[in-house]
Amino acid sequence: MKYLPKxxxxxxxxxxxRHGSxxxxxxxxxxxQPALTRSIKELENSLGTALIIRGVRGIQLTEAGRLFSIRMEIILSELQKATEELQHVNEQAEGHLRIGCSSLILLTIYPKMLADFKKYQAKAALFLKEGQLSSLMxxxxxxxxxxxxxSVSENIPLHEFIEEPLFEASFTILCRKGHHLENSTELEQLVNANWMIPATDMGYYQQLQNLLGGMYGRLASAPLFTDSVVCGLNLVLKSDYLIIIAKSMSKPFFLEQYFSEIKLKSVLPKATYSLIYPxxxxxxxxxxxxxxxxxWHCQNTDWSALY
Incomplete structure (x- = not known):
């Protein structure tokens, strides 16, 4: 390659x-359009390979184009970050921050984290994506x-990332108040219930599958698979479903007014929540x-006091 791309x-x-054509x-x-066509052609010439194929419905990436686009996004993103950091040296930067996290964080310590952060960077643009770690990777x-x-598990490949454990969270099974199974003490008693099961098979939910896997195959009714906490809680409240949820999520949703914890003799395993970055x-x-x-908030939060 004679010259680097511009x-x-x-x-x-x-x-x-991004725009398809x-x-x-x-x-x-x-x-x-001729100016953009010329720019793409010059880029392809400098790289020595075709990047796109034009068709009646827009463009398609070649295999080389797909591979190059991944690296290109990183390059442009890093260049944007470098520019922001230079501005930050003069304490004038607005900054951008893109975070991915589970609903547990959002419903517990995130509001206080955000308030503390805004004291230092009130104009920073924050982009927040809620999801399980499997969808964020x-x-x-x-x-x-x-x-x-x-939450992490052995089946999440993290060799290209740094993992820093932050805290452990306890989980429980919830049903609506008055549910005919609310006083159950054994998993076997819950085989005939309707279940909402997390769609992901990674992180903490891998531990749950290992624990409950034998029961899943014996359920009288096929479970609903979804990662939506709101959907799950609505089904628990209105359709007699059972859901597995972090205990510390009960207070933010005021769940204790409407839901009961099914206290089994066997305790569900705890989940380890970690910080992950490249x-x-x-x-x-x-x-x-x-x-x-x-x-600071993870270290100074009494997680057991949240439930």
């Missing part, structure tokens, strides 16, 4: 991918998240600031 060529390529990208970038790999918080990509100053706040 930044404006990368941005044009990025816009074409050269025509749409030209409209968004306020440039002519692809975005971490593509540098679309600065860091993530979730090993080879440096964290921004903004991300480091939020992580320091996150650590």
């Amino acid at each position: 930044i404006n060529q990368l941005k044009v390529f990025q816009a074409v991918i 050269i025509r749409a990208a030209a409209r968004i970038l306020n440039q002519s 692809p975005e971490l790999r593509e540098n679309r998240l600065d860091f993530a918080i979730g 090993r080879n990509i440096p964290l921004t100053l903004t991300a480091n600031r939020m992580i320091k706040i996150l650590r």
Whole structure:
């Protein structure tokens, strides 16, 4: 490769991918289609390979284009972060922060974390994605998240990331008050119940599958699989479903008014929640600031007092 690609060529390529065609990208970038076509052709010439195939329905990436686009997104993202950090040196940066975390964090310590963070960077733009760690990992790999918080297990590959354990959380089985099974003490008594089961098979829920796997196959009614806590709680309240949920999520939702904990003789395993961030990509100053706040709240929160 004789010359490295130019930044404006990368941005044009990025816009074409995001908007699906050269025509749409030209409209968004306020440039002519021939100018964008020329820029893409120059990029392909510098790389020595075709990146896109044009068709009547827009563009398709070649295999080389797909591979290059992944690296390109990281390059442009890192360049944006570097620019923000230079501005931050003068204490004028607004900054951007992209976090992925489970509903447990959002319903417990996140409001206090956010208030503390805003004391230092009131103008920082925060992007928050809720989800299980299994759904957040692809975005971490593509540098679309600065860091993530979730429950880990042996089947989540973390060799390219740094994992920092933060806290342990206890889980329980909930039903609506007055449910005919609310006084059950053995898993065997719950075989004929309707269950809402997490859709993911990673993190803490892998431990649950190991514990309850034998029971799943003997359920009288096929369980509903979903990662939506709101959907699950609504089904528990209105359709007699059972749900497994972190105990510390009960107070934020005021669940104790409407739900009962099924107290089994065998205790459900605890979940370890960890901070996950890329090993080879440096964290921004903004991300480091939020992580320091996150650590403080995790260390100074009495998780047992939340339930």
